[in-house]
Amino acid sequence: MTYRWSALLGGVAIACFHSTVMAQDIRIGVSAEPTSMDPHFHTLTPNNQIMRHMFEPLVSMDEKQAIKPGLAESWKVVDDTTWEFKLRAGVKFHDGSDFTVDDVIATFARTPNVPKSPAGFGTYVHGKTIEKIDALTFRVKTANPEPLMLNHLAQFSVISAKNQGAGTEDYNSGKAAIGTGPYRFAEFVAGDRVVFTRNDQYWGGKPYWGKVTIKPVKSDPTRVAALLSGDLDVIEAVPTADAQRLKADPRLITGSALSNRVIYFHLDRHREDSPFIKGRDGAAIKNPLNVLKVRQALSKALNRQAIVERIMEGEAQPAAQLLPDTYEGTSSKLKPVAYDLDGAKKLLAEAGYPNGFKITIHGPNGRYTNDAKILEAAGQMWSRLGLDVAVEAVPAANFFSRASTGGAGGMPEFSLFLVGWSAGTGEPSGSINSLIATFDKKAGTGAANRGRYSNKKVDDLLSAAVRTVDSAKRAVILAEATEVAMEDVAIIPIQYPLNTWAAKKDFVIVPRSDEYTLAMSFTRK
C-alpha cells in the first residue's frame, strides 16, 4: 500500500529577515510592567521610571540620588517653614503650552487625590501649601520645618494644569500623557511595550534617542536571551547567576551601581513569648531577642562576605546600616559586623543560652534577588552558632500581610525575618522613621517597624533631625541615630545589592542607585 503523505505534510516557509532598527532607536528590556501611565497613580519603580521619560519632578535627582535643579531652577529657604522656588523659564509642555506656576498648583492638587490609587504620592504633598508669587515663582509653606522638602519635590511628576481633572484612563490612552520631559508619549500596549519619541523642544537640549521602546520581559533567562539575540539593546536587573557570564561576553558591556536598598533581618522585640521561638526542649521561653548579647551573637554569626560572594555572586556589598555610607546622613564609623563564630558562641553563652534555642526564621520568596537562598544560608549559619533553626520562605504575596498583621490580635506574626528596604528619598531619615522609630500611628512613625523596636534615644534624635533644616547638621544627627540603633542591633543588616544593567558593547551605561532604568542613562559610543 502506498499513501501520498507529502500532500498532507505541508511545509511552512519562514522568511528570515530582520526589521531594520535605526541607530537612533533604543529598545530596553525591563523586568516588570508599568501598571499605568498615570504619573500619580501608583508609586512603584516600574511606573516611576516610565514617568521620568515623559514627566519631570520640580527637583531632579541624579544617578547617585543627589539633588539637582529640574523644572525648578533655583530655590531658597525663606524661614524654617517657607521655601521659595523659581521655575525655569521657557519650558514647554509636549502640546506646546508654557509651563508656569499654575501647572505646579494643579499638580499639588491632583497628586494626593487620584481615585482608586493604591499608593499615590500623597506622602510627599501632605502638609504643604503652595502660594503663587508670579508666573514663575512660588512658595511652599509647611506647618513644621520640612528639611526633606527637596527630596519630596523630587518624587512626583508635574502635569499640565489642563489635565488636572483627567482620570487614570485618560493617561493610559495617552490623551493626558503630556509632560515636559525629554520624551513624548507615543504608544502604550498593555503587557507588550511603551514607546516614546524624542521631544525636540526639550529645555535640556536635544534628547539622545529618536525612539525609545520599553518592553517588559519578566522571565530572567528570556530577558538575557533577548539581549544576546539582539532583540533588545539594554536590559535591567541582570540576574546574579548570569552576571559574571555577561561581564565576560565580548559582545556586551555591563554597568552596576550600589542600590539604595538594604536586605536585613528584623527582630521581634515586643513580645515576651515570641511565637516562633522555643527552648531546645520545645518549652516556652522568654524572648531571647530582647537580650542585646543574643542579637550581637546573631549578627556576628552571619558570614556576610560569604553571602555576597556565593549567593549574590559578587553582585552586592556587605551591609553595616540602613543605606550605603555614600549617602548623606549615614554613619562613616559603622562597618559591617565581622564574621566571628567563636565570639558569637561566647556571647550566646554569656547571655544564658549556651545550648541555643529553637527558632523558625521567615522571609519572602521571590520579592528580592535571591531572598530565599539568603534566608537558607542565614539559617545554616545560625545552626552552626548552636541554634535549632527551621527556615520558612513564604510567597511574597502572603509574606507581607503575615509579617505586618498575621499574628494574634493583628500584630506582626514572625519572630525573626528577612526583609528589604529601599530609601527612595536618598537619605536615612525615611528608613529610620519607618523601620526603627517606635510604632505610633498618630505620629506616623514605625509603619514598617514589624519588630516593634523602640528606643527613646533613636526617637529623640529622629525628631530632632526632622526639625533641622540645615542639611549638614541634620546629617550628623541622623548618623548618630543610626549608630545608636546599630549598636543596639535594632536590625541585622546583611547586604546592599548591586543594580546591574547589560547592553550591547557599543553602548555607554550610567548606572543609577535608585534602580530606575531610563533611556537617558544610555548612549552609544
Add this chain to the structure above:
Amino acid sequence: MLAFILRRTGQGLLVVAAMVVLVFFGVHVLGDPVWILVSPEMTQTQIEEVARALGVDRPIHEQFLIFLKGLTQGDLGRSFVHGSPAIGLILERMPATLELAFVALMMAIVIGIPLGLFAGLKPDHPLARAIMAVSILGFSLPTFWVGLMLIMVFAVMLGWLPATGRGPVGHIFGIETSLLSLEGWRFILLPALNLALLKISLVIRLARAGTREVALLDYVKFARAKGLSPGRIVGVHILKNILIPIITVLGLEFGSLVAFSIVTETIFSWPGMGRLLLEAIQRLDRPVIVAYVIVVVCLFVVINLIVDILYSLVDPRVRLSEAKA
C-alpha cells in the same frame, strides 16, 4: 437541540456561580493586598486609608455582597493594581492569548494527525517508531525548559526568530491579530510551538491508537476490496472515524491552552491574559483573579457546548436531544 443548549447553559451558570464563590473566598485567604500595594514610606494612617479606599477593610461577607451587587450590573470590580475595570484588562489581552492558542491548536492538528495516521498505519516503520519516541519527549519535557531551549537555539544561536513579544498587530473583521503579516508569524512561531508541543504529542498518540483500531475494521477491508484508492480510504473513511475522540480532547485542550498558557506567555513575554493572571496572583489583585476565573469557566462551558455540537456533525449516531448532558 435547543432544549439541549438551554439545559447546558443553565448547568454552566451553576458551575460559574460555584466557582465564583470558591475563588472569591479563596483569594481572601491568600493575604491582605494592602501590604503589597502600599508604598513602604507610607504611615500607618495612610495605609489604613488605602485599605478603606479599596474596600478590603470590610468583613468578607460585606465585600462579597458588594461584589454581587456589582455583578448584577455587569461590573466585576476594578483592578487594585491598574485602577481600571478587571474585565476590561482581561478582554484587552484576550485576543493575544486566543491567537496563540489557536495557532498552537492548528499546529497540533496539522502536525499531529498526519504523523499519528502514519504511525498507526505503519507501526513497524522506523519512522513511525521515531515519531512515537519523540512524542514521549513532547509529553515529558517541562514547558518552561523547552521554551528556553527554543529561544536559545532559534533566537540566540541561529538568530532566525525573535526571542520575545508579539509582532505588529492588524485588524481583520474587527478582530485584533498579528497573523496578517509575515513579521507577526515570526513572533508567534516559537511560543505557539512551545505551547503546542504537548498537544502535538497527544494528538499523535490519539490518532495512532484510533488508526490502528479502525484500520482493521471490516468496512475498511470492504472499501479496499471495492478498489477504492488508498488515499480515499485513509483520507475519508479512516480519518473521519478517528476524529471523534480527537475533537473531544482538542476541544477541552483548547480551553486549557487559553486558560493555562501562563508559562509560555511568561517565558516568551507574550502580552496575553495568562501573564496578567500570574501578576495578579503575585500582587493579590483580587478583582482580576476573580474576573479571570469567571471568564475561563465561561470559556470552558462554551467550548464544551461547541464540542458536543461538533460531535453530532461528525458522527450522526450522536443525537443531541437524547444525549445525557
